[in-house]
Every structure is written in C-alpha cells, then in structure tokens.
Amino acid sequence: MNVQRCLDILREIKDVAFATVDENGFPQIRIIDVMIVENEKLYFCTARGKDFYHQIITNGQVAITGMNKEFQMVRLNGKAEKLEENRKWIDRIFEENPSMNAVYPDESRYVLEAFCIEKGDVEFFDLGKEPIVRESFTLGNTMAKEAGFLITDSCIHCGKCERICPQKCIIDCKINQKHCLHCGLCAEECPVNAIIKRGK
Amino acid sequence: MNVQRCLDILREIKDVAFATVDENGFPQIRIIDVMIVENEKLYFCTARGKDFYHQIITNGQVAITGMNKEFQMVRLNGKAEKLEENRKWIDRIFEENPSMNAVYPDESRYVLEAFCIEKGDVEFFDLGKEPIVRESFTLGNTMAKEAGFLITDSCIHCGKCERICPQKCIIDCKINQKHCLHCGLCAEECPVNAIIKRGK
Known part of the structure; x- marks a missing residue:
C-alpha cells in the first residue's frame, strides 16, 4: 500500500464523502465525485452557489472517506486549494467524467470551481482482514500525526x-x-x- | 419518501460516513456502521479509546451521509446522545449485527458505547433521476432550515x-x-x- 494507491481507491469509489465545518462550527457532509487523481493529487469541483463551496473558500480544511466492496477504507484529511485556470480544469474534468454533462449541460459547467488537495494525512484500513490492517501516509510535505x-x-x-x-x-x-x-x-x-x- | 425511509436507506447502506469537528475546529470523518434504525431513530456505537468517541462526547453534533447503488443519497445532521443502559444496547447491537463479534469478541464488546440520534435535519437526493430530486425532512421536533x-x-x-x-x-x-x-x-x-x- 502507498499513498498514490490510497488516492486511486478513492477515485475508483468515485462517490466519496466530504466533511467540512460550517460557519457555526458544526460538521457538514455530502457525497462528492473524485474527478481526477494523478501525481499524488486529488481533484474535485463544486458549484459557487453551494454551502460546501463557501465552507471550503473560508477554511479549506476537508476530510474525505470512502470504502470499496473489499472493505478497504481510505481517510484523507487535507487542505483544498482552488485552482487557477478554472475553465481549463473544468473542461478537463468533464472530458474525464462525461456523465457530468447531464447535470451541468453546455456553458452551465462554468458555475463549477475546481479544487486540488495535495497536502494532508492519509489513513488506509483493510477491514476485510482478521486482524484488521491499518497504515498511515502523508500527502505532500506534511508531518504525520501519531495516533492510537x-x-x-x-x-x-x-x-x-x-x-x-x-x-x-x-x-x-x-x-x-x-x-x-x-x-x-x-x-x-x-x-x-x-x-x-x-x-x- | 419520508424520514423513516431515509433512515432505512442509511441502515441498508450500513457503512456510512460520519463527520465530526475535532478539538482544533477541523473536520474529521470515518466510516461507521448504522447498527439499528427504528421509530425514526438511528443507533450506532464506537469505542471509548477513539478520537471519534471524544469528539461526540465533547460536542454531540454529527453529520452522516451515504449513497446506495441506485444513486439515492441521504444526509443527516443531528445530535448524538449517549444511551443509558449501555450493556443492554451493546448486546442488542451485537445480536442484530453478529459480524461485530469478529471485531470485538467476548467481553471486549463493552469497550463500545452506544449512541442514538433522534433529532436533526434529513435531506434526501435522487441523483439517478433527470432532473435530480431533493426533499428535506426533520427528525424529532427540530425546525427545518431553508436552503437554496x-x-x-x-x-x-x-x-x-x-x-x-x-x-x-x-x-x-x-x-x-x-x-x-x-x-x-x-x-x-x-x-x-x-x-x-x-x-x-
């Protein structure tokens, strides 16, 4: 297991859960598509009208998790950075995820903003094994936090x-x-x- | 669609994502099993050694989401209350979810604490339909928050x-x-x- 494979698992699951903190300090959660994974970076997007967008812009800190059919679970805590050249990234996202055209046809796609996570902590769990297996990784140049x-x-x-x-x-x-x-x-x-x- | 059916969807998915806020105000997320759903209440448990446990005890506010194979997604924001008669609830949870015995055999199950969510906001999304369908509900006697x-x-x-x-x-x-x-x-x-x- 390594950090790129962890991100690949999230991309394969595709519909993963993203947590943020709202203006009242409460947790918020929703399912978001992992749009691109490459070079140990994870890309997603959301619309400027959504509370999720305002929470990321205010704070940037997100926590992501997903579990596949083999009971392999990945957790990622990191900072989401808004990408420059937004139209280029949105076009690339729609190219690699053509089903997005049914939700945001034609020019309406540009109400979306693209984000990238390149720094954070990653945890991998294999809950299908006995005993369970867990491994920790860092994404980018962050310090790994000890737990347990x-x-x-x-x-x-x-x-x-x-x-x-x-x-x-x-x-x-x-x-x-x-x-x-x-x-x-x-x-x-x-x-x-x-x-x-x-x-x- | 109604609020009980929304909770039933989370129980059917079973492994859903739970978000909390940690002591630094950062979002935290993990996959947790929905153990019991009945009478418009959702039950889960976690171990006293976990950060998740301490976050719920400190604050209680959790956000939950899951999506099934038909692209029906449910979001629940609510307050988790620790249950009295913990051993009774843990025994009931293990009875209804026997695979828990492989993870916490014998008496070790009692390191777990049972929680219930009976108040909160629930959102249902059917992302498999065009146009998408969304509906909002309240759980318990909470005020529905308007969005959009x-x-x-x-x-x-x-x-x-x-x-x-x-x-x-x-x-x-x-x-x-x-x-x-x-x-x-x-x-x-x-x-x-x-x-x-x-x-x-």
Missing part, C-alpha cells in the same frame, strides 16, 4: 492487555500498530495505567 | 434564469426547489440581482 496507544516503561508485564485485546495485537508488551483498532480497552484495563494515548 | 435560492419581487421577468438553469427547474420565474442543484448560476446571472440565497 503506547505501552510505556511503567509496564509491569502482567500480560492482561495481551489477553483482552480484541484484535490480539499486543505481543510482549508491545502494540502492533498495524492491527490496532484504537479501541482503548488495553489502556482502560491496565492495572498500573502504563498505556497512554499517542500524539496528544 | 429564491426569486424575489425585484424580478423583471426577463427569462434569463429559465434559459440557463442546468436542471431546467425554473418555470414562470419560480424555482422548483424539488429539482434545484443549489448551484447558484441563476443568482449569478440575474441582471437585476433579484435572486437571493434562502435561510441566511
């Missing part, structure tokens, strides 16, 4: 977390991050509170 | 908006809200600025 849990030096090696982990991903007092659900049961049940949340 | 555009009395009946509307949903200087994309092209092109955004 860590067993610290306070560990007394009692073995309780190994026994209770639902995915059996703790071995020799070490969490295999690749298979961890981030459920937190180990941290809750550790008798000496040796397990902490990462990246906080 | 309105042609005001300043209209000079020039007919320009009728000609340029991509979905041809303006007739006799009136927008048929049921088929409107909210793209805003009519408002942009109106020569006397007679068309305004609703609900602002």
Whole structure:
C-alpha cells in the first residue's frame, strides 16, 4: 500500500464523502465525485452557489472517506486549494467524467470551481482482514500525526492487555500498530495505567 | 419518501460516513456502521479509546451521509446522545449485527458505547433521476432550515434564469426547489440581482 494507491481507491469509489465545518462550527457532509487523481493529487469541483463551496473558500480544511466492496477504507484529511485556470480544469474534468454533462449541460459547467488537495494525512484500513490492517501516509510535505496507544516503561508485564485485546495485537508488551483498532480497552484495563494515548 | 425511509436507506447502506469537528475546529470523518434504525431513530456505537468517541462526547453534533447503488443519497445532521443502559444496547447491537463479534469478541464488546440520534435535519437526493430530486425532512421536533435560492419581487421577468438553469427547474420565474442543484448560476446571472440565497 502507498499513498498514490490510497488516492486511486478513492477515485475508483468515485462517490466519496466530504466533511467540512460550517460557519457555526458544526460538521457538514455530502457525497462528492473524485474527478481526477494523478501525481499524488486529488481533484474535485463544486458549484459557487453551494454551502460546501463557501465552507471550503473560508477554511479549506476537508476530510474525505470512502470504502470499496473489499472493505478497504481510505481517510484523507487535507487542505483544498482552488485552482487557477478554472475553465481549463473544468473542461478537463468533464472530458474525464462525461456523465457530468447531464447535470451541468453546455456553458452551465462554468458555475463549477475546481479544487486540488495535495497536502494532508492519509489513513488506509483493510477491514476485510482478521486482524484488521491499518497504515498511515502523508500527502505532500506534511508531518504525520501519531495516533492510537503506547505501552510505556511503567509496564509491569502482567500480560492482561495481551489477553483482552480484541484484535490480539499486543505481543510482549508491545502494540502492533498495524492491527490496532484504537479501541482503548488495553489502556482502560491496565492495572498500573502504563498505556497512554499517542500524539496528544 | 419520508424520514423513516431515509433512515432505512442509511441502515441498508450500513457503512456510512460520519463527520465530526475535532478539538482544533477541523473536520474529521470515518466510516461507521448504522447498527439499528427504528421509530425514526438511528443507533450506532464506537469505542471509548477513539478520537471519534471524544469528539461526540465533547460536542454531540454529527453529520452522516451515504449513497446506495441506485444513486439515492441521504444526509443527516443531528445530535448524538449517549444511551443509558449501555450493556443492554451493546448486546442488542451485537445480536442484530453478529459480524461485530469478529471485531470485538467476548467481553471486549463493552469497550463500545452506544449512541442514538433522534433529532436533526434529513435531506434526501435522487441523483439517478433527470432532473435530480431533493426533499428535506426533520427528525424529532427540530425546525427545518431553508436552503437554496429564491426569486424575489425585484424580478423583471426577463427569462434569463429559465434559459440557463442546468436542471431546467425554473418555470414562470419560480424555482422548483424539488429539482434545484443549489448551484447558484441563476443568482449569478440575474441582471437585476433579484435572486437571493434562502435561510441566511
């Protein structure tokens, strides 16, 4: 798995969910088509009349997710940048996604604005495997944020977390991050509170 | 279409996208299973170790969306309430969704907390139809928020908006809200600025 393949999965799913934050600080969500994926960049568009457009223009921060039929899920958190040469990009998007002509015929396509995401964090999950598999990547030159849990030096090696982990991903007092659900049961049940949340 | 059918569509899709806002005011998204839908309420669960759990506990506001194979899309904005009698609800969820036992075997299921959404706004879209169809509903006793555009009395009946509307949903200087994309092209092109955004 790599970051380009993660973006390709989103393009294959095509109708993915985009989250933004509105002017009241509330989450907003809708299904948006992934129009182009190339060179580790993801392209989409929306109409200038939509609340979604105003939320991206105000803030730019979006979160995207989709899951395919094989239960492979991708999450992308990043900043959407409005593209210059909008007409060129909209024409290219319609060329590669001809069904758009039924929704925005003729010149009406230019009420759409094209955006690109080239920086962000990407997470890949394979929920069809037992135990589940997760991998993290960065898009562009961003810093990867650590998540999940860590067993610290306070560990007394009692073995309780190994026994209770639902995915059996703790071995020799070490969490295999690749298979961890981030459920937190180990941290809750550790008798000496040796397990902490990462990246906080 | 009605609000119960909208929730049923989300349950049928099952793996839907949930958006929240994190401690930095950024949008967050992930795929979550709709576990139970009944009596115009939607039930889901998540583990206490997850960022998603902490975001719901802090704020409660979530936005949900999913689209089925017939291109019917549902959006739900609402407040998630933590359920009392958590063990009873988790047991019921596992009974109705037995595949959960592979992810959280035995007692580990109780690291999950059950939530219910019973108040909010619901939007239904049929993107498989031409023109597209949209309908709005409320869940519980919430006020419906108007969206989209309105042609005001300043209209000079020039007919320009009728000609340029991509979905041809303006007739006799009136927008048929049921088929409107909210793209805003009519408002942009109106020569006397007679068309305004609703609900602002």
